[in-house]
Amino acid sequence: MSIFCAFDYLDYKNPCFFARNIHKAIGSELVQCLFHPAAARAEASPFQSELEGYRVTVGQETSDPEDPSTGVPHKIGGLPFLDYDHPSARGVSADLLADGYLHLLQWSFPGAGDCRVKGNWPFANYSFHLYLKLTEGGFDHKVLLV
Secondary structure (H helix, E strand, O other): OEEEEOOEOOOOOOOOEHHHHOOOOEOOOOEEEEOOOOOOOOOOOOOOOOOOOOOOOOOOOOOOOOOHHHOOOOEEOOOOOOOOOOHHHHHHHHHHHHOOOEEEEEEOOOOOOOOOOOOOOOOOOOOEEEEEEEEOOEEEEEEEEO
């Protein structure tokens, strides 16, 4: 899977400005999610990223903690841990789940136990939540930054 973002980080008047899209369901106009067979990263591409490519290592399946305040920085599947208690983000997540989307993954800023990341992290201090819904034509995705 590859994820491409089209956020603007400088022009606060631009609808693509990163901070304008916090706690909102973001679609393919700002984030592209592509599923493909494993492949080497291209040496040169118009979609070049400052962030190096990293593989995701999947650990043992575990249950979510009973106390959601302990949080989970990264996860695949399950219910999202919305790190900050923002009713608007919780409402957006609930609406996506009610509309048939599944919470596919959650990434937070790399911390203890993660590798050293080279390049600018595209989601600042926010957690990136990817929701996926199967459709007749394949799938649809939404992203929520919390």
